[in-house]
Amino acid sequence: MKRKGLVILLIIMASVFGLTAAGLGIAWGVTSRQASAENRFFRSTLEDVYQKSYYELTNNLSNISSSLNKLLVSNSDNMQKQLLDEISAYSASAVTNLASVLADNTNAEKMMKYINQVGDYSAYLQYKLNQGENISDEDENIIASIYAAMLEIEKALEKVKEEVEVKGYVFLENFGKDNDVLTGMLNDLESANVQYPSLIYDGPFSEALEEREPKGLIGEDIDAEAGKQKVESYLLNHTVNSIEFLGEGTNHFAMLIYKADTEMGEAYIEIAKKGGSIISMNLPHEVDNPAYNEEECVTAADEYIAAIGYSNMSAVWVSNYNSIIYVNFAYVQNNVIIYPDLIKVKVSADNKAIVGVEALNYVYNHVTRTIGAPALTESQARNAVSTKITVESIRLAIVPVGGGKEKLTYEVYGVTNEDKYFIYVDANTGKEINILRVIDSDKGELLV
Template sequence: MDRNRRWWIAPSILGLALIIALVWGYNEYTTKNELGVALENHYQRLFFDVKKHVENVQVNLSKAMLSKSRDQNVLLLSQIMNEAYFAQDKLGQMPITHAETAKTEKFLNQVADYSYYLIQTHLQGKPISNEQMASLANLQQNSATFNEELAKLQSELSDRNFLFGSLNARQNKKVQEGNEKVFQTSLTNIEKNMAKTPELIYDGPFADQMINRKPLGLENRSVSKNEAQKIAVEFFGANRVQDVTSFEEGKDSSEIRIPSYTFNLHPKNTSKELAVYMGVSKKGGHVLWMANPRPVPKGNLSIKDAQEKALNYLRQKGFENMEPNYYLRYDGTVLFNFVYKEQNVTIYPDLIKVKVALDNGEIVGFDASAYYLNHHNRKIEEPKITLEEARKEVRTDFDINSSRLALIPKGKNEVLCYEFKGSYKGADYIVYINALTGNEEQILQIIKNENGTLTF
């Protein structure tokens, strides 16, 4: 009887194990496909968002050139600025390198900042000059060309059933190489047209004379690609990385503000389609940015907890004396702005952005480009007027709830100011009074909603 029992127990166990293995394999296959579809949908949405934002830039530039109303122009230029920033943000999340889109990013930055510059001239009572109108016309023409190239790219990708996820997929090399050829050729055409944008001479942080300046926060030591790869792996966590591939440097790689090596990091225990992108500076070997474009489902992590995770992340990476500034929540994540603080002075140019996933608190985005572009040993001057004297330069009916010293960017320079936050007639504002001269340097309006805080 025991022999008979063993005779049917063994096959039963094997059969059960086979069934479990089949179910597990099917679940793994299904999960992989679901992740791939979700990631592809994410990339597709980013591409169409970029296209829509650029279309809005072009349309509003056309309207601004036609309008003679100062109020209408301020409104249109504000919309242009925001649409250009949104386009750049979405472009930065695509599975492509910064070197391949350097001129496009520069163009979008200039559109946004030139619009802001013209808003300031309007608010000072100055009309748009003929030279400024010519610059707007050039920007409008380039945005139209950008739109045409994006439309061609959209059509070609649709005809070829292109998948963005295949740009970093490795299981089908022929498909990958074919898709890369189509996509990179189209990007090259776009970049060539963006290179035709004339230099804009104006006082703004993204003016050509500012973009082309030497980064202040990098050592002069050069690092090799192998050294940079080790830095990237250690930054992400060596025990979390399964494989690393590097992007080939485009011929326009020198156009980016901080030349860098770019890598694809494939995390362990994830689909091969998923990759983390990272840029490491060629000078000094610093991680400039990191993007993990994984789809993030709706999460319940609070903003406070997410902020603490972001601060801990910065401390672990060696960034001390960083204070949270503003945040924006979108697509299951929250993006925090952190600024450096020295001698009780908030240093706004030294900015680091950290993006936190609200499903599990993972850091899915990091950008220290502005920090390394601006951070250096400063000799901060002592204020020549007191806080009370600066307060007299602000409207008496401005209800102030906080004040402090801050260093703000102004063209090529940095200005020490007293920062006054408060409210006026039901709206929130920040007023900056020069701590050396008492002049009113800048006024920002704070816009708050359930997704975060923005300043204009």
């Protein structure tokens, strides 16, 4: 049975338990008896990993619910901050646990994203409290909605508790298969069985996509046939053999969904029914022999985004994961980076082909803004950050701060020892409103 993340687990286990190729019983010269024994050891160890992840997932979700419950009755800033910190930590752990137990045919995208959002929303509320604001009535209503959803998730997990904890459930033999109770439960959580509340904070510099009219859609509605022409234009660097209309979808606005057969395989594309703007494109691809560096791939992404009609876009973040280059483009107005208007592009390093696009934030947020002059100078913003930071660059940027609000900031990039940071200083007050640390991971550089 194939599983998402299995390769990562194999690597982790090989490093933790010292399992070389011979130790796993797959090298030449190992007796069948040894191989059998070592295979049993391997399966037992892998099963332990799945079991541990499952139990930790249930515990973390329970802890989130408990902290949310306490938060609803807390009237102390210090206690609220402590509870929100706990929720953020439990959410991060729960996402890791969930990713570790997913099987290929198990759909938990909504649940994964939701738990991530719970952690991000908690961080946003902490920020409000640190700025001297209070948790509002609207915030309390959202917390209550989150708590209700978490209880529904716990209730669903409780239904399969006996199967897993009492009846000797074996992940390697059951999970991911048809009619499996745990797989079915997770798939049910993706359906309408759980009403996931819409949160107003969706991660660093990715403003929440609330139920509102998208600002970046223009033009008249198009039909499925006109949509095919749009799709072909978005696949301009591919040989398109055929395009199939799969139907309409919605993300608080109408979308047309297509599947295209290309020289690199099947691509799935979503476009807005209004005007035909691209929402997303995904062409799964693995790179075996990278031939181009990051700079060349960024150039390819830059040329692509201009060719499909987006101007005044600047690459603000680049990351390399398995030789797929991820490039984040933000809109630039009057030399100010507009982070809410973000488009993400994926480039394959073996042929510079565009294999992914995500433009939902741009669609929801893009407008021409009125940007006032900052009260602070660059020099004053530079002096507002710690002297421990060696400043390497500084520029103006508009960033989301939750609740649909934005702030004009100075983005200060600096280093200290081995660490790299982006520090966002309010361009009018000089207060630090966010600090992002750059970390190296198996998925390239990440911001935390």
